[in-house]
Amino acid sequence: MTTTSSPIDDARDLPREPTAPWIRVLAIIAVAVWLAVVIWQVMVLPDRVPTHFDGSGQADGWSSKNGALAFSVLIPLLCVIPLPSLARLVLRWPQAINAPNRDWWITSGPRLRRFERLMREDLWLITVLTLALLVAIQVGITMTARAEADSMANGVLFGSLAVFGVGLFAVLARMYAGGRYAEQPDLD
Numbered sequence: 001m002t003t004t005s006s007p008i009d010d011a012r013d014l015p016r017e018p019t020a021p022w023i024r025v026l027a028i029i030a031v032a033v034w035l036a037v038v039i040w041q042v043m044v045l046p047d048r049v050p051t052h053f054d055g056s057g058q059a060d061g062w063s064s065k066n067g068a069l070a071f072s073v074l075i076p077l078l079c080v081i082p083l084p085s086l087a088r089l090v091l092r093w094p095q096a097i098n099a100p101n102r103d104w105w106i107t108s109g110p111r112l113r114r115f116e117r118l119m120r121e122d123l124w125l126i127t128v129l130t131l132a133l134l135v136a137i138q139v140g141i142t143m144t145a146r147a148e149a150d151s152m153a154n155g156v157l158f159g160s161l162a163v164f165g166v167g168l169f170a171v172l173a174r175m176y177a178g179g180r181y182a183e184q185p186d187l188d
Contacts, residue, residue, distance in 0.1 A: 023124050051063040084124045090115050099175070140153065
């Protein structure tokens with residue numbers, strides 16, 4: 001009696017495809033910059049820190065130094081850096097993934113294994129962008145707190161959001177319009 005294994009089982013038996021080196025370098029740089037900013041904040045933040053700003057950049061919420069540091073550490077650590085681990089869903093519940101050409105990707109073990117790598121790389125890029133946005137905002141908060149100002153420079157706040165938006169658009173365009181998830185002949 002022969003048993004047929006599923007594409008998921010076949011994919012799990014295959015070696016993991018490595019993340020592209022340039023994406024790993026970006027991730028390492030982003031984490032290193034984030035840690036450097038946290039260390040800088042520990043050294044220079046005053047006891048009272050503006051931590052929330054209205055649409056015009058005016059501070060409308062304040063926190064203690066420890067509260068601001070907790071935000072700087074916990075949000076990236078708990079919400080952003082774990083994001084690439086969501087790519088594991090490809091090998092656990094591939095039908096739950098919403099990506100271009102998904103039905104082609106989930107039909108064999110080698111396709112699923114490649115699909116997991118593509119998703120992991122894209123999630124790392126989104127992680128890097130999000131971490132960069134948070135770091136830029138933390139730098140703006142720290143500069144505002146050190147200057148004892150009641151408003152953040154609009155260039156920091158809106159410039160960071162603009163760069164994040166353009167970067168996110170580029171990653172999504174690469175995913176959906178760039179053919180990244182098109183059928184790949186080496187996997188037929």
